Amino acid sequence: MRHYPYEYLTDTDFLDRLYDSHLPEQYFKITILDWLENPIKEIQGLVTGGNENLDGKSALRRTCTLSAYIDNETASVTEVDNLFSLNKKVYVEVGIKNTTNQYTEYPIIWMPQGTFVIINPSLSHSA
Numbered sequence: 001m002r003h004y005p006y007e008y009l010t011d012t013d014f015l016d017r018l019y020d021s022h023l024p025e026q027y028f029k030i031t032i033l034d035w036l037e038n039p040i041k042e043i044q045g046l047v048t049g050g051n052e053n054l055d056g057k058s059a060l061r062r063t064c065t066l067s068a069y070i071d072n073e074t075a076s077v078t079e080v081d082n083l084f085s086l087n088k089k090v091y092v093e094v095g096i097k098n099t100t101n102q103y104t105e106y107p108i109i110w111m112p113q114g115t116f117v118i119i120n121p122s123l124s125h126s127a
Contacts, residue, residue: 018109039091050068
């Protein structure tokens with residue numbers, strides 16, 4: 001699940017054009033991992049808000065919060081046995097819709113953010 005076409009991640013001209021697009025659609029991809037970091041399930045959705053913080057002086061050097069729209073057919077996060085729970089590892093990627101004429105075989109350009117441990121899960125859903 002973590003195979004990347006690194007050629008676009010190192011193409012600075014392409015990334016500049018991608019970031020300059022007006023109101024880019026942002027997506028996320030979360031891969032739920034077991035403690036040995038083997039993938040259990042992959043979930044994708046549309047980002048509606050959130051942030052990522054880096055702090056070199058903290059024991060938790062990187063933290064993130066994420067608000068997103070997840071289609072019920074993609075992942076039923078409201079089920080009793082859902083995978084978003086305490087002490088789970090997740091591999092997070094952020095994506096931007098590719099509106100350029102480069103790398104057209106990739107409709108979403110995924111950028112790895114790293115592995116995180118869920119310590120404070122909060123789920124909500126609305127009609």
